[in-house]
Amino acid sequence: MKTIRLTTIFAVFLLLFTNGVQAQTTQTKLDQVELMKQWIGSWKVVSNDTTAFYDFNSYGTGLEGCFRHVTKERIIMEGRYLHGYVKTYDKYIVSEIIKGHDLPSWATNDMTLWVTWFTSKNKYEWIPYDNISNPEKASFKYEGEFKTPDLVVETMFINGNPVETDTWTRVK
C-alpha cells in the first residue's frame, strides 16, 4: 500500500512538473507575426520642429507602408517600406527606400535594411541588417515599448548609450 501511494505521489509530481516545464517553454516562444500586427495603423512622431507620419498596412502576413517627415509644413523626406518575416532568424526584415530633396545628413537614397523583433509581448528591438547574425554586437539599435496599444516609446542607442527617445502616438 505504501509502495502504491509513493508511486502515485511520484507520478503526480512528474505530471505536474512536466506540465510546468511545457507551459514555461510555450510562454517563451513569441509569435512575431501576431505581435507585429500591433503596428497596423497610422502613427505620428514629433521631434523638435519635425513631425513624422508613418502608415502600416497588412500585406499578407507582412506589412507594407510609407512615411513622410514634415518640417515647417514642408515634406523633407518620404519613403516606402516592406516588413517581412524570416523563419531562419524568427525575426522581421524591414526594407526601406527614401526620396527627398533635403535629406538629413544621416539619411541616404540607398536601400536600407533593418531587422526587428519582439522580445516580449509589448517590447521590441530594431538593429541594422548587417547585425542579423549577431544582434548583441549591434552598435546602433532602437528599443521600443508599446505602453498602450496607441502609445509607443522608443529609444535610440549608440554603443549602448541612450541618445534619443521618441514617442509614437497612434493617429488612427
Added chain:
Amino acid sequence: MKELCLATSIAVILIFSSSVLQGQTTQTKLNQIELMKQFAGTWKSEKDDTINIIEDNLYGDGHEVYLKTKTKGKIIWEGKTLIGYDKKKDILIESELDRDDPNIWLWALKFISTNKFESMSFEDYSNPENISEKMTYELKSPDVMINTYIKNNKVVSVDTYKRVK
C-alpha cells in the same frame, strides 16, 4: 634625328595606350541606378493561359514594383517589391513580399552590361560558390524584355515581356 623620331614614336604609343586603358576602365563601371530606370513601366508576358504582369514605378532613385500572375483571368499570385541601391556593394537590392507567403525575400541585382542584369539570392551573392540559380533580365529593345531562369547553369525557362506602357 633617328633617335628623336624613335623617342617621339614611343611617347605617342604610351599616350595612346594610356588613353585606351583609361577608356576601358571608365566603360567597365556601370551606373546601376540609371540603368535600372530603363525597366520602369508596365510589362506583360503571356504563355498558354498564364499572364505575368510587372508594374515598375520609379520612387526617387529606387523602384516600387507590383507583380501578379493570372491564369484564366484569375490572380493566382501577387507580390510587392522595393528596389534600391547599395553603395557599398555597388548592387541593387530587391526586397519581395508575396501576398500568400509570410516570408520576405532579398535579391541582389547587378547589371553586367548596359541592357542586362542578373538577379540572385542576396545571401548567395555574398557567397558566390553557393549560387546555383539566378534570373537574367535583358532588354532586347526599349519595349521587349527577356527573363531567363537558370539553375545549375542550365536554362529552365524563358519569358518574353512586352512593354504595355
